[in-house]
Amino acid sequence: MGLVPVHKVAAMGKDRLSSRFVIGLLSAAGAALVAAFVLGPAALLGSEADLAGAVGRALVEFRQSGGSQLPAGLKDLVDYWFEWHAIKVVITSFMLVTFGLLATAWWRRYRRGGAGCAVAAVGASVLTGIATAVLILNIQATVVPLVALLPLASSDGSETLLGPAGSPAQTVLVGEVERYHWVMVGVAGPALVVAGLISALLWRRRVADDARVFVARRATSVVAGLMASLLLLVVAFSAYSAVEPADALRGLLGLG
Template identity: 50%
Template sequence: MLAPAALLRPAFGAYDSEAKLQGAVGRALVEYWRSGTSELPAGLTTLVDYWFAWHAIKVAISASSVIVLALLATALWHRYLRARGSATAATAATVVTVLAVGVLMANIQATAVPLVALLPLLSGTTADGRLAQVVSEIRERLTTSADPQAGSGALAVLLSEVARYHWVLAAVSATLLVALGLAGAQFWKRRTTGGPGATRVGVMRRTLGVIMILTACLLLLMTAASVVSALQPATALLDALGAG
């Protein structure tokens, strides 16, 4: 969180606090909705550029963290196999690596579709009158209109971007689901072995197999939820705005 703020402050100093960023997003959404066109206004374009750069930096940090933690987990498992380390420490490093992958996935999603990633900043904040009215108008159009996109270029863009936002996460999680599912199945299949150190090798393979299979199950749920959200962008947009 500190690195993106420090690196982007020279170019985007107007957003150097959460309150300023939330206020800017609210004003930009009001301007966009009132414009009646699909083209993003200058203020919202600047915010999208800022949020893209913010999360791109976080992607680099998250990816580096995943690599470092994966190397640490590998080293700890090697120490365990040589009877010089603890299986608990190696397991903990593996679990933390999985959590780091989750952070990386979230940042990839936000980098791919920064416009939608900005919207949750409005949720839970005290909206001024104009913003509250715009959110209410969006909610009314989405819940009562037979064709909510008709006559509103802004809403059409928002719905399209929301769908793309969730399709990105569905694609990333599905890819990891297949990879971890296959790897976990292989580890579990080979959990018993003979020869010196067979017990330690078995413990390592069983542990890694369980972690990967459980993670694959979570990814399956995430993929399914993302697909549902992508197919129902109106509901997902209302949730992002805190108007569901």
């Protein structure tokens, strides 16, 4: 029995990835991961009946303590929110891989199929971009869960959550808000570079006598370019917020 040429083995692998069975399996896995993202953290950790109220009361307790150490109630909430978003980071990482493979499979099928495959491929590419954005947001919330809790606090009486300027509690919160936004810059910045490079390389690369490959690369380039543009806005906003953390803190608490 002779050896199968390497290029034929690679082609067989590509055909399997774009088979109906694999596409169906990836689609089912993607749907299951979306459901796990929505329901998983509460199923594993339990849900707080009045999380917003608990956060507001814990912040008031922190302000009234007069110290810089988080009170036990607030620390428990921070630990809970860390675990909540850490679970979502794991799930979203699998979502990113799954939707990325699904987009690749649909684009490969498009080379042999109809225009409907291109629509499905664009949709899967968009889902890959959304999964990337959600992953970045959850990484940020996992690294600085205290700040990720702040928007949950009721806007009613939020001024009382801050306390006087320069108080220990406000100093801690301002410092955490600054770190929160620098984390976003650190995570979204490299993603911006990668998305921009993918967009530029796919747009410039030309394939002779293969219109379908050309369409696939141009469409992926556009999706990557839109993702890079969004990330650029996020990085710019986060950098500004990190430089002005006191204003960012007021914004997170709904105080304008």
